[in-house]
Amino acid sequence: MEMSNPTGRDQSGGAAARSADRYFNRELSWLAFNDRVLAEACNPKYPLLERLRFLSISGSNLDEFLMIRVAGLVGQVYRGIEAFSIDGKPPSQQLAEIRRRVRDLETGQHDALADLRRSLADEGVQISDGTSLKPDAQRKLRKYFEDQISRVLTPQAIDPAHPFPFVANMGMGVLFKLTRKADDASLVEMVLVPSGMPRFVRVPGEEQTFIPIESVISRHAHLLFPGFKVEGSGVFRVLRDSDIEIEEEAEDLVRYFRTAIQRRRRGRVILLELDGDFDRAAEALLREQLGLEEALITKTEGMLGIGGLSGIVDALDRPDLKFKPYTPRYPERVMEHDGDCFAAIRAKDIVIHHPYESFEVVVDFLRQAAADPAVVSIKQTLYRAGNQSPVINALIEAAEAGKSVTAVVELKARFDEEQNLHWAGQLERAGIQVIYGFVDWKTHAKVSMVVRREDEGYRTYCHFGTGNYHPVTTKVYTDLSFFTADPRFGRDAGRLFNFVTGYVEPPRTEQIAISPIDLRERLYELIDREIENAQEGRPAAIWAKLNAITEKGVIDRLYAASRAGVQIDLVIRGNCCLRPGVPGLSENIRVKSIIGRFLEHSRIWAFANGYSLPSARAKLFISSADAMSRNLDRRVEVLVPLRNRTVHDQVLNQVLLANLLDNELSWRLQPDGRYCRIEPEPGEPGFNLHAYFMNNPSLSGRGTAIDDASVPKLTLKRGAAS
Structure with a gap:
């Protein structure tokens, strides 16, 4: 099956079903990745502020996903384009499933935040809405609002005499429902939070108390609107389509991008977030003014803009609540x-890790x-x-x-x-x-x-x-x-x-392969060679470490290798459309994902080449490219062979092998698409690849001053370092 259906013919029958049996949906796979990131926010093994950082990352990740990936699908629906995904789903069906999963993910984020708030409070760190502040702290916060915040706010009436203000991408605002005391007239006012303001305000005199900026504004509305009674308020946040499409007739890229960046700030609304108490009439007003066709609208009892929580982590000097500082080694x-x-x-050639x-x-x-x-x-x-x-x-x-x-x-x-x-x-x-x-x-x-x-x-x-x-x-x-x-x-x-x-x-090139010229073909040749080795009874295996694998051609080639008996181990951090462990299709393919203190970003391919992995005779490559259509067909990328013995040994026997052996940061992808956290077997030692590399010099960069025996050697016996 092809990834898209340019003819627009119905794929709702058997062909689409077969695609769903062979491949995972790319967008849902990405949401599963962000679920794993969110799980780290709930990991009791991590310091509390690092857990808060993981929660922030899950929020920022979700924002980008909505602004780019979901925006693309919305654009297809809006223009009537029926481009089917790798698993046979049209854009409208993908959006419906995405919306359900996004709501579940947001619920998990707010549950995690509630738990972290309680735990951080036990450590003296408060993330508060301001209701529990002591009188002295309330006075200081009021003065801070009057001196530092109020002067940069611009309240705007929402009525026929005032045009509805533009809400920028990632913009946040507060709608106020007011009654004028003099004549009981009703009024709706909007206050947009200036983008340059801090996401959280540290309460003066309370070094470890933080309040969201929108809560500070809401609490001091009486100062913004003297002569009015505040009947209610509601916070909202907007995400817009942020992708930039290059027009073929663009003659000046610099000028084009300067203009396109401005257009991005005004893209179609993709998400409207509202707090749980948001007034229905005010919601209707936003719906009407923002043009929310095909947009996702969510209401939450928790905090909006969770990605901003990283500001608290960065602002606090609490080493007891963070990872122990790590200083990289100089080779x-x-x-x-x-x-x-x-x-x-x-x-001699050298690799720096x-x-x-x-x-x-x-x-x-x-x-x-x-x-x-x-x-x-x-x-x-x-x-x-x-x-x-x-x-x-x-x-x-x-x-x-x-x-x-x-x-x-x-x-x-x-x-x-x-x-x-x-x-x-x-x-x-x-x-x-x-x-x-x-x-x-x-x-x-x-x-x-x-x-x-x-x-x-x-x-x-x-x-x-x-x-x-x-x-x-x-x-x-x-x-x-x-x-x-x-x-x-x-x-x-x-x-x-x-x-x-x-x-x-x-x-021609002598060593490297270049996309979109010949990188895809080079990968195919290497996979096909492993298939031939398996068919001829020689050892045949593939190890790969990538950020994503979504390209149908590469996936199908790996399926063919699995059916031929090639043993395939993949470490895929994020998107994975390949369905592992399916009898008759991919029973020889295992996929894991690693999420931890560091973000796994390197791309590595290893091919057994007729010898059992790991082997000095394996063919080994690093790359700037993931196994995605964009990388192989629409980007200039390189695939670089590593042949120097020491460099080859480091990347294969140390870096790749450690990724395969890890049993503390890893998740195993199941045939049904679920990810299960890998735990050491009873009696099996735990192995954390990040800890291993933080505590051991690299094989390539260590120099002659370091004895070989000082670097623990890894073996295929899981978790063993002998």
């Missing part, structure tokens, strides 16, 4: 060369390139670089030092478009050649290329990564950075940049 291999990244890479090993080595690689008079050229892809980017600063320093610097800045990086436009301007002003890539495809590959003049001639040093050049995410995302001076990789990196900057499609 010993580099320090043995007196911190000279080029000398370390020239001596973030966040356990510092991202500073990546920054130092570029800083040293900027300062090194022997460096003549730097080329760099930038997908997400963050607000404060040392990578951007290093590139500017290189240009100012007279280097030839090229930066591929991806304007289509979702929710980073505005920041990337800013960086592009900064880079251009520094004299850097800025390229925006393809109109239709995102450049998602993570590559740095430095050309250095040496005694033997020009040598190219490359960095290939599975993650972004982002100073914040590198501290919490698990990713791999591969450094090499192998000239074959250098030539391939040059071909990749020529493809992006000049549309020069390489006729």
